[in-house]
Amino acid sequence: MPNQLSPEKIAQLGLSFWGSKTLLSAIELGLFTELAKGPLDTAEIRRRLALHERSARDFLDALVALGMLERDEQQRYRNTPETDLFLDRAKPTYAGGMLEMANARLFTFWGSLTEGLRTGEPQNEAKTGGDLFDAIYSDPDRLECFLEGMTGISLGAVAVIAEKFPWQNYKTVIDIGCAQGALPVKVALTHPHLTGGGYDLPVVQPAFEKYVASHGLTQRLKFYCGSFFTDPLPTADVLVMGHILHDWNLEEKKVLLRKAYDALPANGALIVYEALIDDERRTNAFGLLMSLNMLIETRGGFDYTGADCQSWMAEVGFRETRVEHLCGPDSMVIGIK
Numbered sequence: 102m103p104n105q106l107s108p109e110k111i112a113q114l115g116l117s118f119w120g121s122k123t124l125l126s127a128i129e130l131g132l133f134t135e136l137a138k139g140p141l142d143t144a145e146i147r148r149r150l151a152l153h154e155r156s157a158r159d160f161l162d163a164l165v166a167l168g169m170l171e172r173d174e175q176q177r178y179r180n181t182p183e184t185d186l187f188l189d190r191a192k193p194t195y196a197g198g199m200l201e202m203a204n205a206r207l208f209t210f211w212g213s214l215t216e217g218l219r220t221g222e223p224q225n226e227a228k229t230g231g232d233l234f235d236a237i238y239s240d241p242d243r244l245e246c247f248l249e250g251m252t253g254i255s256l257g258a259v260a261v262i263a264e265k266f267p268w269q270n271y272k273t274v275i276d277i278g279c280a281q282g283a284l285p286v287k288v289a290l291t292h293p294h295l296t297g298g299g300y301d302l303p304v305v306q307p308a309f310e311k312y313v314a315s316h317g318l319t320q321r322l323k324f325y326c327g328s329f330f331t332d333p334l335p336t337a338d339v340l341v342m343g344h345i346l347h348d349w350n351l352e353e354k355k356v357l358l359r360k361a362y363d364a365l366p367a368n369g370a371l372i373v374y375e376a377l378i379d380d381e382r383r384t385n386a387f388g389l390l391m392s393l394n395m396l397i398e399t400r401g402g403f404d405y406t407g408a409d410c411q412s413w414m415a416e417v418g419f420r421e422t423r424v425e426h427l428c429g430p431d432s433m434v435i436g437i438k
């Protein structure tokens with residue numbers, strides 16, 4: 102019946118950027134890091150974050166209504182258990198890196214989504230030529246922000262890969278396009294028999310080595326320097342590609358899969374993980390939106406289903422492939438040579 106229909110869902114989705122930007126600004130201002138030190142009233146929050154009087158109370162109460170803060174009887178604000186654990190910059194569990202990157206870059210770039218849909222062209226720093234990684238990596242602050250962001254977005258999936266994959270059957274692992282090295286670090290911490298490291302562009306080396314050293318793993322994890330379209334890949338029993346293939350067009354995806362296949366020993370494994378779209382392309386909205394994010398960010402990149410990846414792996418020679426769900430929108434495809 103038409104009178105039972107309501108525009109509420111449409112309006113909610115259409116204006117969801119209000120809530121999103123409110124959270125992103127709270128992170129940018131360091132609100133959760135301040136509140137992790139103890140509950141504060143509006144006046145003290147305003148003083149510490151240099152906020153104007155006009156909207157401070159609405160801003161804080163909006164975060165309460167959105168479930169990101171709590172307010173007590175004395176009108177003092179505190180973090181929720183989740184925002185305290187994941188959005189306090191002083192904690193090792195901080196997971197706001199990706200959201201800082203989203204705030205600093207993607208929020209503005211997504212404003213030109215319509216233009217991207219019409220032209221098929223990226224809408225980020227690369228709009229004036231060049232490539233995503235050149236654009237990000239030419240500025241040290243942006244580089245750091247991006248690499249931390251990647252760690253933030255990957256930590257959940259990486260923890261499940263460390264638990265779920267049969268690492269006891271393998272001795273070495275190299276993460277191809279490793280950024281800070283969240284995956285090799287987590288896997289090496291969980292499985293003391295493993296050695297290996299991460300492969301990435303030369304500019305990433307200091308960030309990788311710093312992150313690895315901060316976990317006391319310098320003796321076991323090494324940086325392998327190179328560019329994966331021009332140089333051969335290093336060899337290990339297990340190679341990993343996390344959020345790599347979606348950056349590139351179909352031909353480039355297959356080149357990378359073929360290079361991984363060539364670099365692996367017989368019976369070696371390739372793990373590809375990202376927000377794989379469900380095979381029916383109906384339910385994993387995050388994976389589909391991630392693919393639109395690849396339109397914004399890259400010249401030819403797109404996300405894909407587990408079945409797509411399995412067929413590309415079979416085409417380059419992997420004898421056995423399987424898809425396993427990790428957590429949230431993330432899954433992995435495992436190919437055995």
Ligand SMILES: C[S@@+](CC[C@H](N)C(=O)[O-])C[C@H]1O[C@@H](n2cnc3c(N)ncnc32)[C@H](O)[C@@H]1O
Binds near residue numbers: 234254279300329342
């Ligand atoms: C989207 S990030 C993924 C990082 C990490 N695997 C993760 O999932 O968190 C892509 C990575 O590929 C690296 N990369 C881009 N182009 C590369 C190239 N030509 N050769 C080697 N690495 C490259 C980037 O430096 C970056 O660390």
